Amino acid sequence: RYHNLPPGPKGWPLIGTLPKSGQSFDEFFSELQRQYGDIFMLRAGSVEMLGLTSYALMKEAYALPTLQGRSQSYTTQMFTMFTNAGLVFSTGKTWVNGRRFALKHLKDLGMGRSSMQTIIQEEAEVLIQDFAKSLGKPMQVAYNVNVAILNVIWRLVADERFDVTNEEMQALTRRIEDNLTLILGPMSLLDWFPWLNYLPGFVKDTFFETKLGRENMEALTTYLKKVIAKHQATLDKDNIRDYIDRYLVEMENQKNDPDSTFRADLIDLTISILDLFAAGSETTSSTIRWFILYMAVYPEVQRKVQEHIDQVVPEDRLPTLQDELPYLEAVIAEVNRCISLAPIIVPHVATETTQLAGYTIPKGTMIMGSIKASHMDPNLFEEPEVFRPERFLDSEGKFFSREGYMPFGIGRRQCLGESLARMELFVVASSVLKTFTISAPEGVTLNTKHEEPNRKLAVLNFAKPYEVVMNKRV
Numbered sequence: 001r002y003h004n005l006p007p008g009p010k011g012w013p014l015i016g017t018l019p020k021s022g023q024s025f026d027e028f029f030s031e032l033q034r035q036y037g038d039i040f041m042l043r044a045g046s047v048e049m050l051g052l053t054s055y056a057l058m059k060e061a062y063a064l065p066t067l068q069g070r071s072q073s074y075t076t077q078m079f080t081m082f083t084n085a086g087l088v089f090s091t092g093k094t095w096v097n098g099r100r101f102a103l104k105h106l107k108d109l110g111m112g113r114s115s116m117q118t119i120i121q122e123e124a125e126v127l128i129q130d131f132a133k134s135l136g137k138p139m140q141v142a143y144n145v146n147v148a149i150l151n152v153i154w155r156l157v158a159d160e161r162f163d164v165t166n167e168e169m170q171a172l173t174r175r176i177e178d179n180l181t182l183i184l185g186p187m188s189l190l191d192w193f194p195w196l197n198y199l200p201g202f203v204k205d206t207f208f209e210t211k212l213g214r215e216n217m218e219a220l221t222t223y224l225k226k227v228i229a230k231h232q233a234t235l236d237k238d239n240i241r242d243y244i245d246r247y248l249v250e251m252e253n254q255k256n257d258p259d260s261t262f263r264a265d266l267i268d269l270t271i272s273i274l275d276l277f278a279a280g281s282e283t284t285s286s287t288i289r290w291f292i293l294y295m296a297v298y299p300e301v302q303r304k305v306q307e308h309i310d311q312v313v314p315e316d317r318l319p320t321l322q323d324e325l326p327y328l329e330a331v332i333a334e335v336n337r338c339i340s341l342a343p344i345i346v347p348h349v350a351t352e353t354t355q356l357a358g359y360t361i362p363k364g365t366m367i368m369g370s371i372k373a374s375h376m377d378p379n380l381f382e383e384p385e386v387f388r389p390e391r392f393l394d395s396e397g398k399f400f401s402r403e404g405y406m407p408f409g410i411g412r413r414q415c416l417g418e419s420l421a422r423m424e425l426f427v428v429a430s431s432v433l434k435t436f437t438i439s440a441p442e443g444v445t446l447n448t449k450h451e452e453p454n455r456k457l458a459v460l461n462f463a464k465p466y467e468v469v470m471n472k473r474v
């Protein structure tokens with residue numbers, strides 16, 4: 001129906017063009033980029049998909065108001081319990097209102113502000129004490145990191161924190177990781193071939209792992225509903241404690257508005273706080289795990305960060321955001337670039353037919369921008385395969401963010417928690433390196449590449465499991 005579509009493979013009848021088995025979307029996209037350039041269109045099953053692999057094109061595309069929808073596909077909507085609610089996977093008015101509310105109230109509660117520092121420092125200290133229990137011994141940097149990071153956002157959202165060894169919380173964060181892995185497995189066939197959704201439930205449960213996904217969602221939402229019920233029972237409008245309280249008050253204020261997206265059945269609140277729980281913990285925790293691995297693999301970089309910390313931070317306290325540590329900032333940015341934690345931006349959808357770079361993008365097209373392609377673009381990052389933090393420093397040694405650096409996405413749906421994540425990464429990374437020297441266990445050579453033969457693909461580039469030794473610095 002359209003004449004001016006971007007170039008791309010014709011694909012097989014019915015099947016279209018799909019990634020090869022075991023191939024991640026960013027690998028698939030770099031293959032297509034080599035054939036068709038930085039903008040291409042393909043059909044995966046019955047889904048029309050636009051691939052973008054250059055920073056300039058992503059900058060243009062993600063600024064357009066008509067490219068901000070989210071998919072109604074099985075895997076996307078599973079995360080909303082098929083309600084289009086919440087922050088990450090919602091579309092239209094629900095997303096606009098939810099995002100505005102979340103940005104305003106998380107900021108009022110301290111996100112991105114210096115008051116947040118105390119909370120992050122407290123959690124960093126607890127984590128350090130936990131690491132110290134395994135001093136000098138090989139240890140896996142495990143789900144204690146997830147709980148410490150979860151605590152930061154959870155104190156804003158629900159005014160509570162957990163012990164880093166809390167097994168219930170560790171298990172819940174693992175369920176999120178599981179679902180982010182499940183959706184690139186057989187379950188993704190339900191997205192590409194929507195007619196499969198009409199199969200009986202037990203068939204889907206068996207062949208497409210929908211049961212596991214549902215059980216994970218049920219466990220997470222059951223926990224969150226209990227938290228919300230506790231808030232409802234103790235709500236005091238003169239003493240508002242957290243994000244949940246603020247949402248309940250807003251819901252009450254809008255109760256007579258038939259267009260309100262603050263739904264009385266509490267599903268929007270449940271999914272919104274699940275989104276903050278998941279997006280606010282899994283991402284930053286994984287990045288910290290990667291950071292620790294990189295420091296073990298690049299001891300000379302680690303030493304240089306520690307020298308800077310020693311010059312700037314007094315011996316008797318942990319680093320704060322006020323301490324100027326540009327080399328550390330450069331190391332964190334370079335880790336973010338090399339890992340591309342979210343290799344592909346969470347898929348957007350064209351809500352209207354849109355013109356982009358001289359091409360027509362039909363309504364309903366899924367928009368898939370590759371953060372990894374930008375981070376690995378040799379025109380933007382010389383020798384992109386090389387881990388070189390100095391590329392983020394100017395001639396005076398000051399940190400600067402380079403064109404093409406986009407770990408948090410770009411445009412209107414850019415990560416809502418970026419300011420919080422950056423604070424967390426700085427405080428936790430600097431506190432860990434001030435306290436410990438990290439190394440590979442004796443006789444082990446660590447590397448930063450994924451080499452497990454049966455590696456499962458996930459939407460986020462999780463760090464592979466590894467062991468390091470932490471020794472107290474004297």
Ligand code: HEM
Binds near residue numbers: 099346
């Ligand atoms: C290193 C840490 C993090 C990384 C790399 C990261 C990355 C991203 C990316 C790539 C997106 C998709 C943007 C898009 O769809 O256009 C996103 C969205 C989002 N992030 Fe993060 N994120 C991180 C931490 C956080 C934290 C700490 C929070 C908690 C407040 C958070 C909350 C969100 C939310 C709610 C969205 C959905 C925004 C929307 O759809 O409007 N993220 N993030």
